[in-house]
Amino acid sequence: MAPLTHLYMLFCICFNIILSIAIVLINKWIYTHHGFPNLTMTCTHFVFTTIGLIICSRFGVFRVKALPISHMLPLSLTFCGFVVFTNLSLQSNTVGTYQLVKVMTTPCIILIQSNFYKRKFSTRVKLTLFPIIVGVFLNTYYDIRLNIIGLVYAAFGVLITSTYQVLVGEKQHELQVNSMQLLYYQAPLSATLLMILIPFFEPVFGEQGIFSAWSLEAVLLVCLTGCIAFLINITIFWLIGNTSPLTYNMMGHLKFCLLLLGSFFLFHDILNYLQIAGIILAFSGVIAYTHFKLEEQNEVVQPIIKRQHDV
Template identity: 60%
Template sequence: MYIAVCLVLNILLSISIVFVNKLVYTRIMFPNMTLTCVHFVFTTIGMCICRFCSMFEFKLLPISKMIPISLTFCGFVVLTNLSLQSNTVGTYQIIKTMTTPGIIILQTFFYGRSFSTKVKLTLIPITAGVFMNSYFDLRFNVIGLIFALSGVVVTSLYQVWVNEKQTEFSCNSMQLLYYQAPLSAIGVAIIVPLFEPVISPGGIFGTPWDVYSLLLVSLSGLIAFAINLSIFWIIGNTSPLTYNMVGHCKFCLTVAGGFLIFSDPITFYQLFGILLTFSGVLAYTHFKMNEQKQQQAARLEMEKINDELKQVTTSSQQLPTPSHSSIEIIGKS
């Protein structure tokens, strides 16, 4: 139930930040990657406040091991933006669905994880649903395809590492994010000047700041902090694949929300695609819950057997040992 609440909260926050960011981009023309850097600055400050309030126990982690996961995030941000710049939204969404099989491949071949056939089959309606939402906007080009496919690889690696690093270092999501947020903020800040203005008009120091702009960007940063916290928690306590399924669900809700709130046009095929994607997500949830129940039942059965073996061992150890005189009497008899 707790996991379900966190998943729903992540979905609501993710949908909220899409519409808040849309206002940031359209009303004050704030650059995309700079806003991402602001998000991680807010996350860094938020994690420092959480540590000060003793919301998590500080754990010393090797910085050298944190740099790769921070770099994959920076690569994910850069390649996502380059993909959006070089491709249409439809092309971007279609190729993005390959992140899910990418995660399965990485976890299967490099981390020894296994996935049932039923879980793998849920990718069919999900991919078909996203395709129906985006096929009308498909336009391929070589450069855009390279950026998009590279983004899929880096994103898959990033999400897998968020899960694996928590296991490797025996740390929780907040302890990991406490290190990753400032490193990612620095990494994104270094590459921002290469792609976006900084001092000139349209940049962070060239934007005419007023109360409305400050409140809007601050709200986006606060929501991003909550989202980053929930992402790390979800991946650490479930799996990267589960989080990816939540991402497909968010995509459908964002399309529906754009239609309901901003009156964005939506066709019958898009509506059917949303329902198809939701059916795949629900099927995945159903199969995963059944698998978890079976695993829990097997674990409980194993614990029961172990307890019985311990009781038998304890009982045998408590039996009285015959004395030497008793053995002599029995021998003479």
């Protein structure tokens, strides 16, 4: 991988992390102060993403490529499934239990890619999962409350989330499309499927329904998160397509640690010594993973560069 590509990837990673943290904080504000429904918010984000992609295609940012709906439907269905089960898991579990079970997405991705797509992972890459899982456990230890229904929701959420992230990467390579070309079809299809699901999970009319009389502040904030979501979705698809679902998942653990640190410095949330140790462990795992993956990429790329130079 060329140095310029490394820099571009680093920029995309940092940009995605900053936007992801921003949208979490803004969404939290909207949920807390305005009570805007969760699934409706997600659907709105995909509507904004669809509009943004249409505008980009009109200005020649990318070329629309015809893709069969049969290939897009599994992607959109797994997306809707992971949104629904993730929300149900969060509603039925404490934040600690939710976050701890969510960590299992990383080993689940390895299992899916190893068994169904014949991907190979070195032992040292697999070992980087250990400090990350222990680190997240230490951060959520005091907030773990197990219940059967919550665990069922969480287990389905992990399985479907892992499948979705793997499909995003595999479909880009299988169909030979870039992130925008794939998202151009997935975004409107996912928005449509969520519109069908919303009446079963959230109010539509009446208090806190989508057609309620929302304040101007709420509308503007939702529109702001829609624009941010458009940029996040593009970077997510690009990162998964150009790195791997596992690498993107590692970024998720990094975001979790940064959010904890952000809450500590901005909102003076209390962090005990175990949580601090957990953050250090998780960070060390992410850094080790990044180091090993770059080494493995260089081992593949350097012989190719050498052969080209010799020719």
